[in-house]
Amino acid sequence: MANEQLWAPWRMAYVQGEESSEPVNDQLEFLPGADPDCFMCQAAVDSTNRQRRVIQLGPHHVVILNRYPYNNGHLLLAPLAHLARLDELSAEEQSALTEAISQMVGILEKVLHPHGFNIGLNLGRAAGAGTPGHLHWHIVPRWNGDTNFMPALAAVDMIPQSLDALWELLISEIEGDTDG
Numbered sequence: 001m002a003n004e005q006l007w008a009p010w011r012m013a014y015v016q017g018e019e020s021s022e023p024v025n026d027q028l029e030f031l032p033g034a035d036p037d038c039f040m041c042q043a044a045v046d047s048t049n050r051q052r053r054v055i056q057l058g059p060h061h062v063v064i065l066n067r068y069p070y071n072n073g074h075l076l077l078a079p080l081a082h083l084a085r086l087d088e089l090s091a092e093e094q095s096a097l098t099e100a101i102s103q104m105v106g107i108l109e110k111v112l113h114p115h116g117f118n119i120g121l122n123l124g125r126a127a128g129a130g131t132p133g134h135l136h137w138h139i140v141p142r143w144n145g146d147t148n149f150m151p152a153l154a155a156v157d158m159i160p161q162s163l164d165a166l167w168e169l170l171i172s173e174i175e176g177d178t179d180g
Helices: 010-016 039-045 091-112 163-176
Strands: 054-057 061-065 075-079 116-121 137-142
Touching (some): 054 091, 054 163, 061 163, 075 091, 091 116
Antiparallel strands (some): 116 137
């Protein structure tokens, strides 16, 4: 099997462990218990800033485009509160997060037409959580024939759409969604 090269410059910052280029957070008024350096806490109070790639802000959650996607449409869904454990969520927050996951899957199905999804969260750094202090679920659309997560060798894994184009598409769908 021939290996093809694709240009994905947005991954380099992740691979090299560089600081993200998130907008400055000096002037933000954070929620109680928030971590000012946490990009999810920043998005929870600055959702209109396109650079934060916020798709939706609800009363208990924020949905963000993953800056380093495994696949086109890769979303992060997090509670507004900076919490590291599932048992720190209230029953109301748990219910709202589950509803938001279902809603985002429906929206992604409508606009991207994937054949399936990987949905999950990593609890703790040892389990792969890149931001272990703030719970978040990954919603990753999948298509028949795509390869597993982040292959280094083998056939091509390509994300054909820019994050800006995906942001526009999802925002347009959400703003047109009258069901909430």
